[in-house]
Amino acid sequence: QSAPRDPVFYRWHKFIDNLFEEHRFTLDSHSVKELDFPGIELEQLNVKLEPEDYHKKRVDKPLDTKNHFYTYREKKEYEVFNTNNDQEAINVRNATLDHIPYSFNMKVKNKNRGDAMVCFRVFLVPETDEPLDDWRTMFVELDKFVETFKRRRN
Secondary structure (H helix, E strand, O other): OOHHHOHHHHHHHHHHHHHHHHHHHHOOOOOHHHHOOOOEEEEEEEEEEOHHHHHHOOOOOOOOOEOOOOEEEEEEEEEEEEOOEEEEEEEEEEEEEEEOOEEEEEEEEEOOOOOEEEEEEEEEOOOOOOOHHHHHHHOEEEEEEEEEEOOOOO
16 A cells, blocks of 8 residues: 555666566567467457446546446545544545446357367557557556366367
């Protein structure tokens, strides 16, 4: 809880991120063969906003409920007690970044003759017309999970 309030945290985190980027640039790019997963096909991927929360959140544009992710700032008020005098409460207001709850649904087909264990990594990526590699450090990993797909049946 205290790390986000520590100014050294962000500087240190950025320093580590930069070290990783310098190392990454020394590596060879992956080939298509290394990244390909023969016999596994992602047939469909949808992101859906949770409908019961539409009317509760303030977003500065009309909500597109399919394949979009929305963030917004929400003002919150907290009651904080001074550690020197626990009798007096101080009201603190703060704007926090939040998001409209979402879910995603994938349809995957295993055309192989055996079971396949697949690791999925889901990222939030800025929408841009520029090359994505210029924005790579802005990607945020939202989820990571492993699923086993049974072999196909004839």
